[in-house]
Every structure is written in structure tokens, then in C-alpha cells.
Amino acid sequence: MKEQITNSLGLPKDIMLHSSILTITGRNEAFVENYRGIIEYTDTVLKLQTKTCKIRITGKNIVIDYFTNDDMKIKGVFDEIKYYQ
Amino acid sequence: MIGKLIRLIRGYLKIIISGTEIERFLNICSKKGVNIWNLQCIEGSYELNIYLKDFRNMKNVIKKTYTQIIIKERYGLPFFLFKCRKKKFFFIGIALFLLINYILSLRIWDIELDGSYSYTEYEIIECLKENSIYHGITISNISCNDIEKLIRNKYYDITWVSAEIKGTRLIVHIKENFDDYIVKNETDPYDLISSKSGTIVSIITRAGTPLVKPGAIVNEGDILVSGTIQIFDDNLELKSSAYVNADSDIFIDTSYEYSDTLPISHIVKDYTGKEEHFYQAEIVNGKISSIFSNCNYEKYDQIAQEYQLKLLNNFFLPVRFWKITCKEYTEHSEDYTEEEASEILNSRLNVFLQNLQEKGIQIISNSVKIGETGANYEMSGSIRVIEQTGVPSTINIDEGNTATDEHN
Numbered sequence: 001m002k003e004q005i006t007n008s009l010g011l012p013k014d015i016m017l018h019s020s021i022l023t024i025t026g027r028n029e030a031f032v033e034n035y036r037g038i039i040e041y042t043d044t045v046l047k048l049q050t051k052t053c054k055i056r057i058t059g060k061n062i063v064i065d066y067f068t069n070d071d072m073k074i075k076g077v078f079d080e081i082k083y084y085q
Numbered sequence: 086m087i088g089k090l091i092r093l094i095r096g097y098l099k100i101i102i103s104g105t106e107i108e109r110f111l112n113i114c115s116k117k118g119v120n121i122w123n124l125q126c127i128e129g130s131y132e133l134n135i136y137l138k139d140f141r142n143m144k145n146v147i148k149k150t151y152t153q154i155i156i157k158e159r160y161g162l163p164f165f166l167f168k169c170r171k172k173k174f175f176f177i178g179i180a181l182f183l184l185i186n187y188i189l190s191l192r193i194w195d196i197e198l199d200g201s202y203s204y205t206e207y208e209i210i211e212c213l214k215e216n217s218i219y220h221g222i223t224i225s226n227i228s229c230n231d232i233e234k235l236i237r238n239k240y241y242d243i244t245w246v247s248a249e250i251k252g253t254r255l256i257v258h259i260k261e262n263f264d265d266y267i268v269k270n271e272t273d274p275y276d277l278i279s280s281k282s283g284t285i286v287s288i289i290t291r292a293g294t295p296l297v298k299p300g301a302i303v304n305e306g307d308i309l310v311s312g313t314i315q316i317f318d319d320n321l322e323l324k325s326s327a328y329v330n331a332d333s334d335i336f337i338d339t340s341y342e343y344s345d346t347l348p349i350s351h352i353v354k355d356y357t358g359k360e361e362h363f364y365q366a367e368i369v370n371g372k373i374s375s376i377f378s379n380c381n382y383e384k385y386d387q388i389a390q391e392y393q394l395k396l397l398n399n400f401f402l403p404v405r406f407w408k409i410t411c412k413e414y415t416e417h418s419e420d421y422t423e424e425e426a427s428e429i430l431n432s433r434l435n436v437f438l439q440n441l442q443e444k445g446i447q448i449i450s451n452s453v454k455i456g457e458t459g460a461n462y463e464m465s466g467s468i469r470v471i472e473q474t475g476v477p478s479t480i481n482i483d484e485g486n487t488a489t490d491e492h493n
Contacts (some may be wrong), residue, residue, distance in 0.1 A: 067111075
């Protein structure tokens, strides 16, 4: 219902539905907005919880450049980015 | 860059955390709005940067998540100040330095004159001093407009003055009038009289009645353009007289007498190469001399070099130094040869001619010759020139009326 209203009115989904936004620049930089928390973090894998699903980023030398309650900037060499439940 | 500066001002720590609930620790941090950056996993432990203030508030979280913490590095101003807590006098010194600089920056410590040729810097500075503008005066007490008016009123041949304050400097820009005569700004009507004897070359009158024509021979003081305009009626009888400020461009062919002497015998200084130095300092307005302030030579030249302390280009301080060098010499008498004397006298003559040309005077010819008279070489003769003339001379109205009566 909420999704239908948002779609019909053309409202931004990240605000209305708290959908996460993942912006990737090349292979080395990613920017995540609207995440809920960190599930797991090592230098090869980073698992994040969002409202609708989980995101898994795997690669090498993964560094969290900074993170706040809403957004996070990640650097490293990414191999795979996967959405799962 | 600004972010880095803010971090340094606030102070931050590089810490290493380890434990079984690191993710929980990080999530609590983000929920509490704690800023964490450069988080990286290194061999099972985590290295991150955190603000000092946030770190102090994290003690409960650390306990709750069983996290072990090692502080690796400390950065920023709070740690620097903590290190320097025993160096109070160092900081007091810095504060005093800044305070003194601030106080000094409120006053004028250097007065510079720009564009003056016929007046020396000393003369103008003395004039300013007489009118309470001196080294050390508070900047807020200075009005550049007043300085400009003062100089313009005192020196009638200074045609343009601009005063400006840059830092602790007062810079006075001046432009002088190089014309031979200055038209006085008089309200009373005046005639133009000749300042020299000679032949009129040209005359173009804008106001007044011209009394001479080109080719006329005039003497010094003769009226060239009268400020009196006589108005006649139809019967050619004088009806009335009007008085104006005569205005005209008059050029006269005249001559300057030039004479210069040079003694044949003159004293030559032989510098022995021995030098002595001593220093003088002036702080605010009091002079301090070094102990060895007298030279022991019988005959010597003194050369002083002045230095003024300054922090920046325009931030002069009230401290001046003089390095005074005494150069010893012995004297012997020598005679100039004719060639040498001719060279010296000609160079002086050239300077004189150059000065005339700078005043807009056109040089037609010169008949200056060098001769030997007793103990001197003498250069004399006349220089024929064409120059502008016409000096204002106020009209005595009563005399003018008398003249009118006589005419009637």
C-alpha cells in the first residue's frame, strides 16, 4: 500500500520506504545510505543489514572510510556485491 | 583539509579494538552518533580513529561489549596543550607578543614621502610634526583629508596630494608643479605682468586686454595683459570699465645669465682603507648609542645606513638601527687640468639646462665659455631661451578709475 502511494505520487523511495542506496564508483569505492547496521566486518567481507535485505561486499583490504548512523563510505578492491535475505 | 583541521583542533585518537562483539560495538557507536573513521581490520583486530570527547563517553559501551582497547596514537591540540602544561611562560610570552604587536599596530611608525623633488622628506615630515602628525601617533587620530589640505595650503606649488595609511605606514604621495609660474587663485581682478625682460614671441589672450604684440620688447614688471576692459559707447566715449582676471599664454624670448666657478686647486681624499663601525638604535623616540660611538681617526667620513624593523611589508615597528661607518682618509692638494675642469663645469651646466627644460623652457642657444681667472676656472655667459611669462598682479581699482577720469 505504502509502496503504491509512493510510486503513484513519485515520492523518493529512500525517504518513504527507507530503501537503501548503494552508489559504487569503479571497483574501489562504495557509498551506502540508509543502512541499519553492520552484521560482519573483516578485511575481506562486509555484511550490512538494511530494512529490506542484507548486502554482502567481498573483496580485499576493505576499509570503512567513515560511518555514521545513516551512511557509510567503503574503500578497497571489491570482488562481489550481493543482495540476499 | 578543513575537516582535517577541525579534527586536529578537537583532538582524536587512533585506537586498536579487539573482542568477540566488535560489530555490536560499531553499531552502538553509530546509533549514539559517535564519529568513527578509517576503520580497518588488521589481523583480527580493528584499527579506527575516534574523537577524544566521544572516546571518553564510550566507557559503558566498551564494558558492555567486552571490547579491549589499546590507544595507538594521540593527535591534536588538546594533547599538545596537555604536553605543554608546564610551559606556562612560553604561552604567556606568545600572548604578550601578540598583545604588543596589536598595540604597536594601532600607531604610525613610518612616514614615507613619494614624488617630491624640490622639497626634502625631512622638510615635509617636520611640517607634519608641527601639525601633530608624528611617528607614534595613533592611527585613529589621523585624517588623510586633513593632511592633504594641510600640505596643499602650506606649499602652493604642490598641486596634488594623496595620503594613505598602509599597516603602520603613512604614505604621502605628492605631485609638484614644474611650470615656471603659478596662477594664483585670487578673487580680486589682476593684470599679467612680465617676469623677465625680453621680446614677446607669441601671445594668446583668453581674458583681458593684450597690451603687447609679438615682437614687442618688454622689461621686467611691464603689464602684458591688462585685467581692465574698457567699454566704449557709440560715440567712442568711455562708458565704463570692467575688471577681470587676465588669462593668457605669453611666450617671451629672454636670456639667463650663467656663471660658475671651480677652484683650480682642490683637496683630494686618499682613503687609507681603515674603517670603524658603531651602531645607534632608536626605540620609540629615544636614541641609544653603542659604547664605542666615537671614531679615533683624525680625518674621516661618516656613512650612516638606516634600518627599520618590520614584521611584514607594511607593519613597521618603532625600532630603528643605524650602522655608522667611519672611513679614515688623508688629504693632499691637487690641481685640475683644463680637461678635467671643462668636464666638471660642463656637467654642471648640463644639469642647469636640464632643470630649465624640465620646467618647460625651450633653450635656443647658449654662449657660455670657460676661462681661467687667477686661482679659479670660471664658466660664464648667457643662455637664450623661450619661456612662458605672465605673473598675476592685482589691479588697484582706484588707480584704474583715476585713469578713466584722465581719459575723459
